[in-house]
Amino acid sequence: MKPPKNNGQQAIIKKLNELYIQTRRKYLLQLPDNYIALNRDKMANVFSLNDGLLARHLNGVNTYGIFNGNTVNKFITFDVDFADDETMARWATLKLIDVLVSEFRIFRGDIHVSLSGSKGYHVELFFDRPIAAEAAEQFYHKVLAKLPEFSERNIEFRPTWGQGVKLPLGIHQRTRRRCWFCDNETLEPIKSFDYVLTIEPMDANIILDAVIELTDEQAEEFAEIVRSTDTSITIVDTSKALQKARRILEAGRLTASGTRHITTFTLACFFNSQGFDRAEAVEAIMEVLLNTPRDYFSKGSTPAFWRKETERLVNYAFDKDLTLGNADKQxxxxxxxxxxxxxxxxxxxxxLAYAMLVTSKRYGRVFYLTVNTAMKMIGTTSRQTVQNGIDKLVKVGFVEYVRKGEVDHAKSKELGRVSYKPNKYRLLIDKPAKGEKSIETNGNQDLVDVAYLLCTEDEIKSVVKRYEFVNRWAR
Structure with missing residues (x-):
């Protein structure tokens, strides 16, 4: 395929500049047998890496490579090279991609592969803003640690200030092969210069999270903070984390700009506490995000990206069993x-009413309670028992639906069947009077025990049916 001309070539050059170029004063020139590092600051008669040189690269006249920004990287290249063993290079590349997706929750569409020109591959991740070179290299080492069958000799980190990487879409000067991008599932070459125009940078936070937040040690530190902080909600005692979750859920949207990431993580832990399954948690969080004005998000942030990040953080919170609202709290x-x-x-x-009361104490007057959680709380395997109980509690005015039976159109379209958003409830009982008799409990005590701690036997008899008292309450 011939290189594009005129405006088509200018669009590709512009994209190469956006994605790859971090310094123009230092770059690589590939020769048939080696590379020469050209540095305008140290060598006479050296041009800056300009659009004219990039055009020569695309046209196959010369082949250029680039370095990072010395202290920052705007992308990472995993340079997969097994000398002349193309089969091993292919296997390592596919294994690397799988690890990036399964272990680091990177969206497959953000992973871009190109031919090295010999018998290897370049696997690249592009960021929406430069990150510290040290953080980029730390991420590389974390990925490599998940690939014990390979070494730094087989999968190298590029680019650094000392070691550059060849730009894609040019001609390898020794093999004369075009360095096409590839399908990241089959590694079949995509013989089109236009592929590069489809690349959109990913959120740099995904890489920084893997380096800074999401290590096992820091996960344990976070869990310890949760354990050592009073995360219960009572009338007079609230934790900051649950107050935040409560405010967001009651508002139905983010309450401050620039908080999508931490809010998503907080709510992921919250919904894990509430007994949601992963899909339910993702949809509940997405509802909050989609109801938030767009100017609360960073420029260029999209719902597709929010969902990808939500799924990643929900999976992390559920895998690590991170929770808010420990059941042992008073x-x-x-x-x-x-x-x-x-x-x-x-x-x-x-x-069931007692379970809802306890839930509202921990998570606020408006709360979620899934059928699965309610079944566990009242010790039944019957979903119908729970649903009948909810209907009764609504009928007698103990709770009301804040949301019921609302179709999740996006998820329904995705699944090919009708799917509903989680129901929300609000407790309707009167607030206690000042000085009223009360007890402190962790919420795990039996309803009967709690009732006897607060009421006399005669008071219990006066409000429950005789046969129920005999079978359930008598002592």
Whole structure:
């Protein structure tokens, strides 16, 4: 395929500048047997790396390579090279891509592969802003640690200030092969110069998270902070983390600009605490993000990227079992609240009302409670029992739906079947009176035990049916 001309070539050169070029004063020139490093600051008669030279690169006249920005990288190249063993190079490249996707949650569409021109491959990640060269190299080493069958000799880190990397789409000066981009699943060459125009940089936070936030040691440190912080919500005692989650969920959107990343992570931990499954957590978080004005996000940030990041952080929180709202934390239960619980229907429905009361204490008056979590809390395997109980609690005015049966159109389209957003509830019982009798509990105590701590036997008898008292309450 012949190189594009005129405007087509200018568009490709512009894209190469945006993605690759970090310094124009120092660059590589490939010869048939080696590379020469050209440095305008140290060598006479050396031009800066300009668009004219990039045009010669695309036209196959000369072949150029670039260095990083000395202290920063705007992309990473994993240079896969097994000398003349093309089979090993192919296998290592596919394995590397799999690790980037499965271990580091990098969207496959953000992984770009090109032929090295001999028998190897360049696997590249481009960032929406430059990151510290040290952080880029740390990320490389973390990836390589997941590939123990390979070494730094086989998969090299590029570019640095001392070691450059050849630009794609040129001609390898020894083999005379064009260095096309490749399909990252099959490694088949994509023989089109226009592929580079489709590349969009990924959020640099994904790389920085892997280096700075998401190590096992720091995950344990985060877990320790959670363990050592009072994360319960009572009438007089709230944790910052849950207050934040509560405000966001009640508002239905982000409450401050520039907080998407930390908010997504906080809510991922919150929904793990609430017993959501991963898909439910992702959809609940996406609802918050999609309801947020666009000017709260960084320029160029897209819903597709939010979903990718949400899935990554939800998976991380669930894999590490990070939670907010530890079930062992103390909450305050008042006598009037227990009497309100005892006044609803069957014993199972009273148990469900108590579960909702405890949940609201921890997570706010408006709260989520999945059917699966409710089943565990009241000790039943019947989803219908829980649904009947919820219907009863709504009917008697114990709770109300804030949202019920709302179709998630985006997820339904994705799954090819109707899918619903998680239901939200609001507790409707009166607030306790000042000075009212209360107890401190971790929420795991039996409803019967809590009732007897707050009420007399006669008071319990007065609000439950006789046969229920005999079978469930008598002592």
């Amino acid at each position: 909450i305050t239960i008042y006598k009037s609240e227990i009497l309100a619980v005892l006044n609803v229907g069957t014993f199972r429905q009273k148990q």
